[in-house]
Amino acid sequence: MSATATVADQPHPPRTSAIGMLVAAVGVVYGDIGTSPLYTLKEVFSGHYGVQPSHDGVLGILSLVFWSLVWVVSIKYVLFILRADNQGEGGIMALTALARRAAAPFPHLSKVLVLLGLFGAALFYGDSMITPAISVLSAVEGLQLAFDGIDHWVVPLSVLVLVALFLIQKHGTARLGILFGPVMALWFVVLGALGIHGIVQRPEVLHALNPVWAVQFFVLHPGMGVAILGAVVLALTGAEALYADMGHFGRKPIARAWFMLVLPGLVLNYFGQGALILGNPEAVRNPFYLLAPSWALLPMVALSTLATIIASQAVISGAFSLTRQAIQLGYVPRMFIQHTSSQEQGQIYIGTVNWALMVGVVLLVIGFESSSALAAAYGVAVTGTMLITTLLSSAVVLLLWKTPRWLAIPMLLGFLLVDSLYFAANAPKILQGGAFPVIAGVALFILMTTWKRGRKIIVERLDEAALPLDLFIASIQAQPPFRAQGTAVFLTARTDAVPHALLHNLLHNQVLHEQVVLLTVIAEDQPRVSADQRFEIEAFGGGFFRVTLHFGFIEEPDVPQALSLCHRDDLDFSPMRTTYFLSRETVIATRRMGMARWREHLFAFLLKNANSNLRYFQLPLNRVIELGTQVEM
Structure with a gap:
């Protein structure tokens, strides 16, 4: 178990540790x-949705925002979804692994759930690009209220801030959390203070705590009521990142931070902005900044910019976690993963993901140019992911947890109804610029399914020419070749066939080692595997062994270290006596049945650029021999 999960699950953690984890969670997760208060009410009353800044309109919107935060974030995510952890790990890939395990007796359902999870993960990446863009643009736009003629500087300044953010990612979420935590704690205190200042001026806004105002808004504006959810959803951005980042800090610090600091600060600020709009309807042009005193405008722009940099961190670190899980589960090509903390296992950095996100974010800022334009495109990806999360968690609750149906079904139907309404309200945005995250999501979904299918086809093609292991051992015993000293480890995906690297080595070098180990590495659906379940060993006689190593989907597959824990008198894995043999496949696209030609070429490109097994399994560079194999797709 990672240090993060240990700290989070201690029954009586040290006070300083609990406070430190809470502050760090505020910095990275929330x-x-x-x-969201920077742009939510500004977008709601922008005129695109026809909502008037009248008494009933303001109270109806505030009630919708408040009860959406309560139902979607507090109840669904914090109290319910965060409990659907896979040994402390969260995110849609961890949830997909749980759902696949739950639906194992139903193969067709399991396949559908996996495809849903993959598409939800792909949409999350789209959200990871649009969130930093809209957040930083909203903050920098505050300068327009302080200085005339600065409009043309908003985009360049936003790009500069975002590029700087991605450049510091390699220093890790541990250091960023320490830096960002106090800033975000101050941010939520300031949000609450500004909100109280506004509420004192017009305390009648507190009537919006009554859900009747939200219901009444829907009754009086049936068409507008659903459409306005496309803007209200801006108040919920980050809920999925909250779940994805659970592995960094654990459930308890995230839940405590939400109820003790984040939720009160958000609600007070939204109601304060509502009070300002009631007193001055013209304030709808930027109610967040106009809520602050004029002398505090520039400090608020500076604090907002820092806060939006931190906002971007939540989805970026979530994308890192999601990518590692997808790699281990076999849906994404292997990439180099840098661990940024020697104490917290969940804190990682993936350069390929970081730079791809940076390019996408910068293109969004340059293409849309304003937060209002981005808001019109925002929500499709995040609501799609939220809906898929509900569907996957339904399988976990009903099939894995076996929760009584009289309790589970009404709750799940409630989540499904609200998520469906939000998704339906945002669907029209696909024609207003919202196609960008959807297209990005579809492209990533194609990449993930192509990689998974391509790897399966390679195994099938190699199996066609595979030599059964028992037949091979019998032939070796009948005509024994020269046996060199030491141990040869051959990595293979098949446990009952001879690896191609072994056949090629014997064919070309006419030699076998004293000990021949056929090694298979399996990524499990659980995050971690205990030491006593790490490996299985089977001896065939004649110096032949089969070893199966099991790793969790967040673990670093260090093969030499795992083999060093294997204590057998007839097996010697000492570094200077062990040689690792790898097979590197080269794909040739053909007209054979498999995938479409364009997908075969795509898979060949991915395979060529994937991180090698040598690096991924942390094999010693001076003890590895690679042998090539051509595979016709």
Whole structure:
């Protein structure tokens, strides 16, 4: 278990540790949803949805925002979804692994759930690009209220801030959390203070705590009521990142931070902005900044910019976690993963993901140019992911947890109804610019399914020419070749066939080692595997062994270290006596049945650029021999 999960699950953690984890969680996890007040009410009353800044309109919107935060974030995510952890790990890939395990007796359902999870993960990446863009643009746009003629500087300044953010990612979420935590804690205190200042001026806004106002808004504006959810959803951005980042800090610090600091600060600020609009309807042009005193405008722009940088951190770190899980589960090509903390296993950095996100974010800022334009495109990806999360968690609750149906079904139907309404309200945005995250999601979904299918086809093609292991051993015993000293480890996906690297080595070098180990590495659906379940060993006689290593989907597959724990008198894995043999496949696209030609070429490109097994399994560079194999797709 990682240090993060250990700290989070201690029954009586040290006070300083609990406070430190809470502050760090505020810094990394809640930046996204914490900066939503910058643009939510501004977009709601922008005129695109026809909502008037009247008494009933303001109270209806505030009630919708409040009860959406309560139902979607507090109840669904914090109290319910965060409990659907896979040994402390969260995110849609961890949930997909749980759902696949739950639906194992139903193969067709299991396949559908996996495809849903993959598409939800792909949409999350789209959200990871649009969130930093809209957050930073909203903050920098505050300068327009302080200085005339600065409009043309908003985009360049936003790009500069975002590029700087991606450049510091390699230093890790541990250091960023320490840096960002106090800033975000101050941010939520300031949000609450500004909100109280506004509420004191017009305390009648507190009537919006009554859900009747939200219901009444829907009754009086049936068409507008659903459409306005496309803007209200801006208040919920970051809920999925909250779940994805659970592995960094654990459930308890995230839940405590939400109820003790984040939720009160958000609600007070939204109601304060509502009070300002009631007193001055013209304030709808930027109610967040106009809620602050004029002398505090520039300090608020500076603090907002810092907060939006932190908001971007929530989805970026979530994308790192999601990518590692997808790699281990076999849906994404292997990439180099850098661990940024020697104490916290969940804190990682993936350069390929970081730079791809940076390019996407910068293109969004340059293409849309304003937060209002981005808001019109925002929500499709995040609501799609939220809906898929509900569907996957339904399988976990009903099939894995076996929760009584009289309790589970009404709750799940409630989540499904609200998520469906939000998704339906945002679907029209696909024609208003919202196609960008959807297209990005579809492209990533194609990449993931192509990689998974391509790897399966390679195994099938190699199996066609595979030599059964028992037949091979019998032939070796009948005509024994020269046996060199030491141990040869051959990595293979098949446990009952001879690896191609072994056949090629014997064919070309006419030699076998004293000990021949056929090694298979399996990524499990659980995050971690205990030491006593790490490996299985089977001896065939004649110096032949089969070893199966099991790793969790967040673990670093260090093969030499795992083999060093294997204590057998007839097996010697000492570094200077062990040689690792790898097979590197080269794909040739053909007209054979498999995938479409364009997908075969795509898979060949991915395979060529994937991180090698040598690096991924942390094999010693001076003890590895690679042998090539051509595979016709």
